Amino acid sequence: MVGDTLSSVAVIGGALVMWRWQWYIVDPILSILICVLILIWSWRLLRDSVLVLMEAAPRHIDIELVRRELVRGVPGIHDVHDIHVWEITSGMYALTAHVRVDDIPVSATMAIRTQTAALLDDRFDITHAILQFECQR
Numbered sequence: 001m002v003g004d005t006l007s008s009v010a011v012i013g014g015a016l017v018m019w020r021w022q023w024y025i026v027d028p029i030l031s032i033l034i035c036v037l038i039l040i041w042s043w044r045l046l047r048d049s050v051l052v053l054m055e056a057a058p059r060h061i062d063i064e065l066v067r068r069e070l071v072r073g074v075p076g077i078h079d080v081h082d083i084h085v086w087e088i089t090s091g092m093y094a095l096t097a098h099v100r101v102d103d104i105p106v107s108a109t110m111a112i113r114t115q116t117a118a119l120l121d122d123r124f125d126i127t128h129a130i131l132q133f134e135c136q137r
């Protein structure tokens with residue numbers, strides 16, 4: 001919307017310049033500038049869309065940091081491995097991971113799951129986490 005507004009303002013400004021001073025070269029110059037801006041915005045949109053469709057890991061999320069934060073920040077977690085993070089849609093992230101805990105009942109993993117989800121949401125904006133709990137035997 002800002003881009004559309006700026007383009008419109010530039011076109012109106014160009015029209016005023018041409019009307020006042022008859023500098024008709026302003027018209028093609030503005031057209032080329034607006035085309036370049038549209039190409040840049042299109043390229044970014046295309047790149048982001050391809051990354052979402054390819055389920056690429058978001059660049060700003062450090063998987064090793066996620067692992068360390070979970071082991072340090074959630075009591076009961078001994079290790080986290082096989083972590084996958086991807087972007088479902090713009091700004092919405094999902095995660096799958098294996099979480100190693102003690103040999104505890106399934107009901108006891110609920111508190112760990114809740115704390116893990118809260119930490120992932122707070123620290124990394126990951127709002128959808130699928131966890132596989134494992135124990136060492």
Ligand SMILES: [Zn+2]
Pocket residue numbers: 081082098134
């Ligand atoms: Zn595993």
